[in-house]
Amino acid sequence: MPRLSDTICADHKDLKSYYDQIVQAEDEDEQTRWQNMLTWELARHVVGEELVLYPALKQHLNEDAAEDRQQHQMIKEKLAVFQNLKTTDPRFIPTMAILMDDLAAHVNHEERVDLTNLEKAISEEESNNLAVSFDRTKNFVPTRAHPSAPDRPPYQTAVGLITAPLDYLQDLFRKWPDSESTPNAPAE
Template identity: 50%
Template structure:
């Protein structure tokens, strides 16, 4: 189980107004889901992440202090790193499995990710006071927004049309399990120490290694 010290330490790296949400989100979800069964689709999980990334980006640009910018920078970096890995572990293999042109679609999305990852590497090494800080995140978000648009309007629509409802829900659960790679929104039954301490370490890990780690996470 996670120690209160580790949870507090990790929460201090993120925006103040997110701490109550992060600390209570899993408990609230469990209580709600234990009383009312809800069928959820994998596209919903991805779209939720997309909106959270857009919100973090806007918060970075609107922040009025260096500390606030840095906290939202940390949030954005971890969310995008974990989201990208979740797609590569869960969503793209599903495209290849269920869609006739799935491999072509997945390969294009992987190329999009490669470009965004390069920009993310640069952004995470910048301080909020650096001259390149805002131009870098704006360029990154421009490419990411195009990827999100194509994914939501085409890729996810095609995938959902090919999936049975139960299959989509299984992918939804698998995708959300990928959040255990990040130390900020942790599952109580995950290992006490997350497998990666930095977003850079997560993004640099070979995909086969990530698949092996992912297979050992609690379901």
């Protein structure tokens, strides 16, 4: 079974690959599909960390993750702008680049410090259980950025349970990359 750090780092790698797909896309339709994928996965990833990773940091390392939460808030605000841009908008690529720069800085710290310290403080079984919780949590959280939503349980969970079905309904009408190349992609 994968450890929590393996699961989160795999998500980070996927997010970077979605960004690369947008940059390398040959047309606007393909860019839109990958924009939706990046938005979908990043929104779910951020909330998954807030509901699973941050409480684990608090419990096992007595860290409140305040700086991480601030970084997530900035990422959610930038994602909210990016997710609503058309690929033809001249701000599309610059907005995405700024979002990904902020994400890269956050990811670097998280992988180097937070996850390393947490993995040292918990058993392999606990890490495996957190990885399962993280993956499971991403199945019921919003799929779009909602920066004005609460970022701490239990309010975050309650708002997420209300918001997520609306996001999932809208996702039915979005364009997605070919499911063969993206096993996590929602069905089109």
